[in-house]
Amino acid sequence: MFTKTSRKPLALLASAASVALLATACAESERDPDADTSAPFVFGSAGDIKSLDPFLASDGETFRYSRQVFETLLEHESGGSDIVGGLAEDWEQSEDGTVWTFHLRDGVTFHDGDAMNAEAVCANFDRWHNLSGPWQSSNNSYYWQAIFGGFADNEDEGLPDSRFVSCEATDELTSVITISQYSSIFPGGFSLAAFGIMSPTTLEAIADAEITGEEGDYSLPEYTSVPGTVAGTGPFTIGEWNRDQAEITLDRFDDYWGDPAGFDTLILRAIPDETARRQALEAGDIHGYDLVAPADVEPLVEAGFQVPTRDVFNVLYLAFQQETNEDLGDIEVRQALAHAVNRQRIVDTILPAGGEVATQFHPDTLDGWSENVTTYDYDPDRARELLADADQEDLTLDFCYPTEVTRPYMPAPRDIFDVITADLEDVGITVEAKSYEWTEYIGRTNSGECSLYLLGWTGDYNDAYNFLGTWFSVKNDAWGMDEPELFEAMADASGNPDAEERIEAYKGLNEQIMEVLPGLPISSSPPSIAFAPNVNPPNVSPLTQENFSEGSWQED
Amino acid sequence: MLRFLVRRTLQLIPTLGGLSILLFIWLQRLPGGPEYALLPDDATAEQRAQLRRSLGLDEPLTVQYLAFLRNILQGDLGTSIQTGRPVVEEFFTRFPATFELAITAMLMAIAVGIPLGYLAARRRGGVLDFAAVGGSLLGICTPVFFLAFILKVIFAERLGLFPSAFRLSPGLNRTDLSGFVVLDGLRTGELDVVWDALMHLALPGLALASIPLAVIVRMTRASVLEVLEEDYVRTADAKGLHRRTVRGRHVLRNAMLPVVTAIGLLTGSLFAGAVLTESVFAFPGVGSFVYGATQTRDYPVLTGFILLIATMYVFINLLVDISYSLLDPRVRAQ
Amino acid sequence: MPTTPSAHNPEGSPVPDAESAGTGGTALLGRKAAKIDRLAELMGPRDEGTHGAGIWRTAFSRLRRSPMAITGAIIVAGFVVVALFAPLLAPYAPTAQTWGDEVFPNQNIFVGPRAENWLGLDNLGRDQFSRMVIGARQTLLVGVVATLVGFGVGALLGGTAGAAATLGGRWGRTIDNAIMRVIDMMLALPTLLLAVTVAALIGPSLTTVMLAVGIAQVPIFARLLRGAMISQGNRDYVLAARALGVRKHKIALTHILPNSLGPVIVQSTLTLATAIIDAAALSYLGLGNPDPSFPEWGTMLADAQRFLSSAPQLAVYPALAIIVTALGFTLLGEAMREALDPKLRK
């Protein structure tokens, strides 16, 4: 998932909330075909969806829904992070990485009966590429801009040239997408849920749909809120979206090309409060939920619930904004901070079991992770020495944390904040606490208003650039770090089509970053998801991209 | 009576008008002005300027206020930052849930509070009186959200007697009806839906009812005690009327006058209390929506909610006055 | 008042005592003294309260006999003592995560009461007892400041309106009307919502809570004081003072205001309770103190809700403290109200 320079509230929510789901095509079917599937499966999500058309969205909850209804060209393997075919059975890329040829699956139909073919795929890409007006606001096309830059006709000078060149249907089932320049964001970018393929009929119906209103006060077209217009190819069709109950009902698509869904009906119900979600599961009101608090895992397991844990695919960090706060521009101060924080205690007492202290800015499951990075052990004495050397015994720092939120990489932000604050004060630093609600928090931290702040990232796809590039590809207000060489190296690495060279470059980058120490990586931890005892849960995805059609009811 | 109604309705205008001015000033005074509420922090100066123009913020204040007022009167309260939908629409879809909850809570409070207060007064100084007064003081002193949590942990989580969240069990939702699920269920004859809805209403209703219940018990008790001392009650006794008649016609009817006022005012505050209760029980009403709005500083929603509550307060006051005049001929005569 | 014979010697009585007239002077005096003494003895000690000692003394003597008032006073006194001497009473620093490695909230491992930590540890390994004690201080601060804000602003508005209404003639009525319309509008907003709007203006902080809760109380104080002043303004002594040509503002300040303060003072006591409860609700709404280094009961309670299933004591301690303290102020306030209420004086 990507950052962008200008953020709007909705997108803000998304950029860190991002939990993107892929509907994978290859669910292993072990279930009994005669099993009763009629009872609705209710899943407790953390928030309501924003739009029925995922293109307009950038938040994990919308993608959780859209992955069940729409499919993308490429997807991640069920329960893993490797890229596999989605609507495209397989694909190849040109040597320079600019021409991508997708061989589409045969016999796939949309929910409205249209056939899925190369022209349908290209019609989607062409629509996105040619959007105009308010659609070009990053509020309404966040992921397109993140992956493909601009549009055919950029209306805002600030938008970069589009990286998308063309999509051609060379035959019935072959789409060729040409991009202007290779980047390691491909092929991962083709798997993003925002690029779910919709039927030609849908595209025709929504061709004239307009977004009205002003920047910050947009009204989305009716088709994004009223079921009936949009049709995808996924295992579920849209039943109804009850906005006042924050509940969307999905029905099984019987003509699905792959294994049919194990539930006739899938209901995604928004329960913002994590305690309420747990209680709803315990009471039987829902049959599964995401963002399980670490403390709830064991009691739930003891009570007979299934609480599978996802593989680690995230990182939590403490950022040092070195431009806003000149004191943090001093490497000795940053090192002192790194030595002052007892990260092991955070991992042991607050994060879910299986978490680890992070040594660098992405988890060790990603290629590019280096064993040779500089490490900073918990050593308050060393921290005090460093502060004394830097002549900063009376250092005062403002420290921001988000309220009323939990993230997969950051349960209980306030507790983590409290622990770090106590550690910092222990070495003689005065901390000024500041707290903001999540959306505002993202805005403030991204514009560099906070000297110290907590944030993290869950990967969208399997490439180190998805982590490192997000933060350290250009000088930005979030970090205030200005290391042109590092940025250049980052661009080179990302643009190198040779995988092995790229990975070596990433290792070097990780070592370089931990020397510069723009922030302190705290932990990588495995988030859990909970299911009722009588459910065969879907495979859990490290990318938090579960495909619910894999789930089913257990037999009695 | 008609003239009374017209006059009272006309009296609402200055109060609501003044309130709209206060609200307008409030919006002006928000950190960074109203455009802050609508734009992110890192919006460009140009974006801000454009928004100011489009909102008419470079117009004189009076013109702005009139525009603000016109929008309100046209039912346009702006767009929610959380959901991107018009605030009015958001309230409209969620209102039935909160309304059912508030009515449930008020009915519970009245059904228990008035008899309890009455009995406490009759048995003044007795065990029941002590329990009623002590209990209501305790109720007033317990933070509502804590009570809600306790109820939830005990009755939903530990004992499993009631559902812990939502308005209905999954699968019972109907979007095609009015949204008043209890009424809808009764109308369509789906008694299972009605029962399910009532079970979901029980705990949040009880939590929400705690304050009004406490107030009603105390008001009723005090009022009955006062009326019991009244000469006309002695007169009624001196006439040898049955106790039933004395209590019903002479004691309760008079004692209810101040209680009716209190019930009116409490009903208004119930909708505000719903903010705390609904969020605990994930009850999908206006309250939990506004709770979200306080978390996200969703100013259009907050503004709209304040207007909604104030308008309701004013109209409830009107209703109280009307019912008062029906109950008390002395007021009617004035 | 011609009350007792000793105060009003019957010697000056126009009707001479027929019987004693015949006896000698000293005997007469002796007899008189004897019978007066006997009478005084029989009439017994008089309740001073009923004889011009003022309503305050009467109220106080009534309070001393009220179990409600005594309970309330004991609670309030205990609370204030703890709050004032908190730094001396707290065995540890409230923010020191001394035992941070003994508590594992992610595995539901908490430490309950034990010899060194009387109330156990909180979720970050801090001494819960010390936090409660220091929290009392913060809580008292919130209550007192909020009440002062409500009292101050409310008394100013209500006092002006009341004085204007009683003494000001047509202009006074206009002023009174204008102020009361504003007060009515404030009343139209439930306390909590008013507090939320205030918090929206100045961001979440302890100051926000104090200001918000205080401002929410303004209309109540204003109405009370105005009502009391108007009823005092119609009293005979005010009319008399006016007839004597005493200046209006002087009447308002020296006669009406002091005599109207009773209900306002009662309300202050009750407001202290409301403030503590409302502060907890605001903390729950996320508008409270963002700085966790100063424990405050409301913040502690709001923060501990998430451990209600696994470590209920973390929420129950501050909740009980809030409830008991609020109850103390409420009992005291209600008892004072009853003691001062002329209707209940018999």
Add this chain to the structure above:
Amino acid sequence: MGSSTPLLAVEELSVVFGGRGSDEVRAVDGVSFTLEEGKVTGLVGESGCGKSVTSLALMGLLPPRGVRVGGSALLNLPEGEVDLLKLSPKRMRDLRGSRLAMIFQDPLSSLNPVVPIGRQVTEILNRHRGMRGSAAEKEAADLLQRVGIPDPERRLKEYPHQLSGGMRQRALIAMAVACRPRVMIADEPTTALDVTIQAQILELLKDLVTEEGTALLMITHDLGVVAGLCDDINVLYAGRAVETAPRAPLFAGPTHPYTVGLLGSIPRLDAPRGEPLTPIRGSVNDNIAWHDGCAFAPRCDHYTLECLEGPPALVHTDDGVHAYRCVNPVRHADVADRAVLESPSVVGDEEESA
């Protein structure tokens, strides 16, 4: 008149408040009197002397707890004699309104403000005479007519606040006489009324007593009312009768200093040479307990040490109708005057402003 057995005989009535913890207060202490058909008996005294408590005790309207009532009050009914003080609450309820009726002091506060007058009259007809609907309304209108309320049909629909003070008292009287009670108690029925209205009301009461042969217990502090209306008079002080006599002997020869004081407090138009009023000093609160001596002693100009040595006994004069409770009775008081007997409040004007 003329019946040998009294309609109601009150013997040694005592009412004690409190006890258990707080100090006992003996509000009424050994009061005895009789009521006879067609006769008016007066109970006179300052407020707080126990006269209202006496009436409430007879009506069974004292609060059920914290009160001890002693003595007896025998009511002579056709079906036999009953002791009002020992009847069950239920039986008392049956008697009240039908055999016993009471008229209270403040007609505004004694009427339920939110119930129409008509309803308040018909409810008693309904209760004791089983009348319902239009029959009850007709009877109610007749009753109002009878107590002198013009346009009764309209008044029935009105609420108490819409009536004038005099009319309210008339309405109360209408309720009291609705069931032709044998005994009627009027507790300061005219105190809250204008002087002109007072006279009309007294006249009305007098007529009712004469016509119906009801026995009326008149409770008042106003000796003018007593002089104009009562046949027998009991003067109460601090819960005890201090002087008892028929009207004429009492006014002619008041014996107890308190009675003398009461009479002396009445302004007289014909007072010679600017003679000052002689009010009783102090208040009812300034007294001592009866068992220690004369309760009136602190306010008495004639008290001696003997007055303070135990309770004074009731002394009967030779004629047997006059009794007083005093150690140093006043022999020749000249404070009473014919003028009192002819005071304007006794002779009323028929005109009433409605």
